[in-house]
Amino acid sequence: MNQQHMPLAEHLQAFAKSNAISFHVPGHKHGQVFTPDYHADFQQLLSWDVTEISGMDDLHAPTGVIAEAERLAADFFKTQHTFFLVGGSTAGNLAMILATCKQGDKVLIQRNCHKSVMNGVELAGAQPIFLAPDWDECVSRYTSPSYETVEAAIEQHPDAKALILTYPDYFGQTYHLKAMIEKAHQFDILVLVDEAHGVHFTLGDPFPASAIQLGADAVVHSAHKMAPAMTMASYLHIVTQRIDQTQIAHYLQIIQSSSPSYVLMASLDIARHFLANFSKEAQIKTIKSVEHVKNLLLNLPFWDFVPSADPLKLTFHVKHSFSTKSMVELLEKAGIFPELATDEQILFIHGLAPFAQKDRLEKRLKTIGHPLKNSVNHATIERTNFFPKKIQELDLSYQEMNNYTTYPVPMKEGIGEIAAEAVIPYPPGIPLILKGEKITGAHITRLEKLVEQGVRLQHRDVSVRIYRNKGERL
Secondary structure: OOOOOOHHHHHHHHHHHOOOOOOOOOOOOOOOOOOHHHHHHHHHHHHHOOOOOOOOOOOOOOOOHHHHHHHHHHHHHOOOEEEEEOOHHHHHHHHHHHHHOOOOOEEEEEOOOOHHHHHHHHHHOOEEEEEOOOEEOOOOEEOOOOHHHHHHHHHHOOOOOEEEEEOOOOOOOOOOHHHHHHHHHHOOOEEEEEOOOOHHHHHOOOOOOOOOOOOOOEEEEOHHHHOOOOOOOEEEEEOOOOOOHHHHHHHHHHHOOOOOOHHHHHHHHHHHHHHHOOOHHHHHHHHHHHHHHHHHHOOOOOEEEEOOOOOOEEEEEEOOOEOHHHHHHHHHHOOOOOOEEOOOEEEEEOOOOOOOOHHHHHHHHOOOOOOOEOOOOHHHOOHHHOOOOOEEEOOOOHHHHOOEEEEEEEHHHHOOOEEOOOEOEEOOOOOOEOOOOEOOHHHHHHHHHHHHOOOEEOOOOOEEEEEEEOOOOO
16 A cells, blocks of 8 residues: 555645535634634644545544545554544553453453553453562563463463553563463463554564564554654554454444544544654664763763663653652753653653754753752662562452442551552552452551652542442441
8 A cells, every 4th residue: 555645634634725615513614713812823723623524534434535544554554454543542442342351251451551441341341350560670660460470360260351461661661572462362362452652663673563563462552652643643453353343343433432533533644654654764863863862861960761672762760869859840940841750760752753952952951950859768668569469350340349339438447348449659650459459458558658658649548448338337
């Protein structure tokens, strides 16, 4: 197929230039009805923001320009079919889980997955079996389950319907995915991969191999994270014939809007074109730029560089004597905004092109003062042993949860009860207590210690929510 072609984007561009008269939605009428103060900022986008009029095709039953754009994507990514998503990777994760996992099915899930994976399994009514990630001393954080953990889980649960993995992690770290896929396929277990941060892996060296190339059955890409697509624009790839495409399409039309954004869809068409035409010369220039930016950032004496499998992910480990929070504040005060900060690490993401503001970055880095001293003793936070159980099932199924009422109780009163929501210390950003898991004394001891030492909980307060039988009095 002609990878120079952008059927959807080209069609929208031609339509915008035709000055058509609108007697249809959306209400801005090709930008004629809009708040004057912002009209100039939105004008070009509004001319592309159309609806399913003649010639525009239909995302949920494509036969024209959208269908052609999806075929070009499938041709580039080497998939059976590629679906355009306007609801982010969340929509893709939900659809691939709902299309493959039914009520009561066992599903093996990497515990440090995106919440949309947890939500998809809950909506499907499946039986999750959680695989704990290992602590990686080389990068000082949890990364992925080991092959041994995945192998043991498969052998304990050979009747599992699917194995759901996240690859790479947020920081670009990868693992032995191919071996895990091959092991799962020996038992006819589907492998579904949330590769939200790895759409550019399809470009090949120097990037790691994509889950598509490694043999996963379905893969989700957040095109907007690393490729030049707009926020919420993503792909869902059907890689093998083990996945029923009609079921995927069925759930996507349930999950996604019946009035999808043509601007988002066109950006997916353009992002595929960009990737398909990313030359070796452009790649060399980009990697050279990455090294230059990394060296500029290393001029600050407050951190050390943490290598990643993905060269576009630049992670710096802030030295223990300095406060990461104050470091981020100094960066932002200088007009430099990183992607993510944990209590010890700060992540910067380089784009798929040479960085255009090197001189400005160098000048702004020189304005950064001395960060505050750290008030938290990281060494006393026992994060390396958060998950003594490598393979774990819930103590209450999602179906059983519907028969219970939830109550907030002080932490210590939750011991022996079933958690009604996940409790997530950040870092590491992985549920210490799962929804549906029995709360133990060890959980509470660890939580209290973390709260005392300043670790933030992605949680309402210092209480926990538990399940009690409906009608039962406290």
